[in-house]
Amino acid sequence: MENTLISTIYSLAPVMACITHFTPKKLILLREEDAPKEKLEAERMLKETVGAVIEVEAHITSIYDVVQIAQDTTEAIEKEAAQGRKIIINVSGGRKTQALGALFGCYARHEEVERIVYVTEEDNEIIDLPILNFGISPTKRFILEELQEGEMSVKNLSVKVGISRGMTYNHIRELRNMGLIHQNRLEITSAGKLAII
Secondary structure, three states, rough: OOEEEEEEOHHHHHHHHHHHHHHHHOOEEEEOOOOOOOHHHHHHHHHHHOOOOOEEEEEOOOOHHHHHHHHHHHHHHHHHHHHOEEEEOOOOOOOHHHHHHHHHHHHHOOHHEEEEEEOOOOOOOOOEEEOOOOOOOOHHHHHHHHHHOOOHHHHHHHHHHOOOOHHHHHHHHHHHHHHOOOOOOOOHHHHHHHHOO
């Protein structure tokens, strides 16, 4: 089975370490539209050096919007997984917000990700990171999706979900304790948005 490496980028070294170690058939670089010259230069060098044997593609995302970065990462994961490729994610380069967004995208599609790695700056050692997930039930997910769509009534939520109001309140309390719904209002948080990508 072929590998696809999805990577945040700043400098060349961690990406090259992953290419050498995992020998992907495709490399997807997560970067912002107006990337600094260091990123663009690293991308140019990758295309010139390994582009003859590996397909190199830039995937434009946000620099600070973690939810958007996670969404963009999940789209890249889904596209590559649909082609039957193993997905390896490198979160070594770029802004911390990009690395975190990519990591959260991996958690949202944990079943399609083979490995998440970080490459050390000192010696290019590849460190495996755990592949976690958000651990929410289908009912909790449905409640979060309804809140994201603008639903603000517990009564309406209970009818839509098909459970009692008491059970709906229990789910809301648990989602609040998980940080997925705001403490003082019936509104989804950024963490909640990440959990339902």
